[in-house]
Amino acid sequence: MKVLPAGSSSGALFASVPPSSPPPAHVPAVAPGTSTTDTPRDALVPAVAPGTSTTDAPRDALVPAVAPGTSTTDAPRDALVPAVAPGTSTTDTPRDALTLSLPEDASTHGHRIDELLASSHRFDAVLIAVALGWLVLAVWRFHQAKQAASDGGTRRSRAWVLGLALGAFAVVDGSLLLGSEGYLRDVLWNFHVPAEDPRTVRIEINAHQWSWEARYAGADGRFGTPDDVVTWNDLRVPVGAPVWVQLVSTDVVHGFSLPHFRVKLDAIPGRVNQTWFQAAREGAWEAACYQHCGTSHYRMRGVLTAMSPESYATWLREAGKQATQAYDAEDLAAHWGWEWKAP
Ligand SMILES: [Cu+2]
Numbered sequence: 001m002k003v004l005p006a007g008s009s010s011g012a013l014f015a016s017v018p019p020s021s022p023p024p025a026h027v028p029a030v031a032p033g034t035s036t037t038d039t040p041r042d043a044l045v046p047a048v049a050p051g052t053s054t055t056d057a058p059r060d061a062l063v064p065a066v067a068p069g070t071s072t073t074d075a076p077r078d079a080l081v082p083a084v085a086p087g088t089s090t091t092d093t094p095r096d097a098l099t100l101s102l103p104e105d106a107s108t109h110g111h112r113i114d115e116l117l118a119s120s121h122r123f124d125a126v127l128i129a130v131a132l133g134w135l136v137l138a139v140w141r142f143h144q145a146k147q148a149a150s151d152g153g154t155r156r157s158r159a160w161v162l163g164l165a166l167g168a169f170a171v172v173d174g175s176l177l178l179g180s181e182g183y184l185r186d187v188l189w190n191f192h193v194p195a196e197d198p199r200t201v202r203i204e205i206n207a208h209q210w211s212w213e214a215r216y217a218g219a220d221g222r223f224g225t226p227d228d229v230v231t232w233n234d235l236r237v238p239v240g241a242p243v244w245v246q247l248v249s250t251d252v253v254h255g256f257s258l259p260h261f262r263v264k265l266d267a268i269p270g271r272v273n274q275t276w277f278q279a280a281r282e283g284a285w286e287a288a289c290y291q292h293c294g295t296s297h298y299r300m301r302g303v304l305t306a307m308s309p310e311s312y313a314t315w316l317r318e319a320g321k322q323a324t325q326a327y328d329a330e331d332l333a334a335h336w337g338w339e340w341k342a343p
Pocket of ligand 1: 208210253254255289290291292293297300
């Protein structure tokens with residue numbers, strides 16, 4: 001099977017998936033083409049909210065991607081899934097809800113974003129202190145002794161005000177500009193890193209109402225072949241290797257967000273967007289949608305699991321075998337995807 005005809009362009013994205021086709025509600029996390037009435041997973045699903053259409057398949061967003069109780073052939077994969085750290089992943093604990101700090105940084109480069117934020121906060125604090133101090137001083141010095149009317153200031157005082165404002169702007173925004181430029185050059189726009197690293201993991205992500213579908217090239221390294229591994233709300237990556245994501249949407253604009261990796265990327269119908277990141281350590285973290293994308297937007301979340309490179313390789317190999325066995329050339333809805341785009 002081929003996802004796209006040879007030589008097809010981006011115009012042929014999702015040619016086999018009608019735009020209005022509802023997301024398959026019961027597709028297992030791995031192995032497209034498996035029976036569409038996979039009831040064991042349903043047993044784990046919280047009740048659907050009143051008024052929610054049963055055809056909307058919003059439940060996928062809540063279902064563990066590899067649910068215990070699915071086919072026994074899943075067991076080897078289940079065994080590889082790291083335990084979800086408390087306070088991370090799919091549920092916000094009260095602690096998370098109350099904290100003002102950023103989520104923990106589980107990525108290799110996220111600290112550069114955090115440093116930019118921290119430095120701008122420091123500047124903000126200094127400016128607020130200066131402005132407030134100036135205000136208090138003025139109130140104290142001029143409280144009753146003077147007329148409450150502006151004299152418009154002198155030429156010298158106006159020069160001071162203008163100079164201070166321009167100076168603050170140059171220092172604060174200038175450092176943000178320089179810091180951002182460095183980050184863009186070194187990380188965000190630097191696709192040489194994932195392109196040149198042989199360990200790079202490429203993932204095609206298809207966002208739709210209301211779940212994340214991810215496609216991995218199998219052992220053959222090519223997308224659109226029977227050993228492609230397709231997961232639902234379940235991203236697996238190896239620690240320490242660049243992860244290169246290309247992202248689309250089949251319906252509305254979604255926002256792919258990995259808060260613990262400082263990753264945000266718009267998923268736009270008809271367009272392939274891309275980014276890359278790198279996991280710094282093993283664990284499981286939330287993958288969220290940051291664009292309001294419909295009634296069940298709040299359920300559009302998955303789990304990103306960072307695994308040891310060995311565990312990841314084992315998982316991909318096993319999942320690729322199962323995908324090959326379960327491959328169904330007739331299941332057109334399962335054959336979305338595209339040839340990997342050059343940066
Ligand atoms: Cu969304």
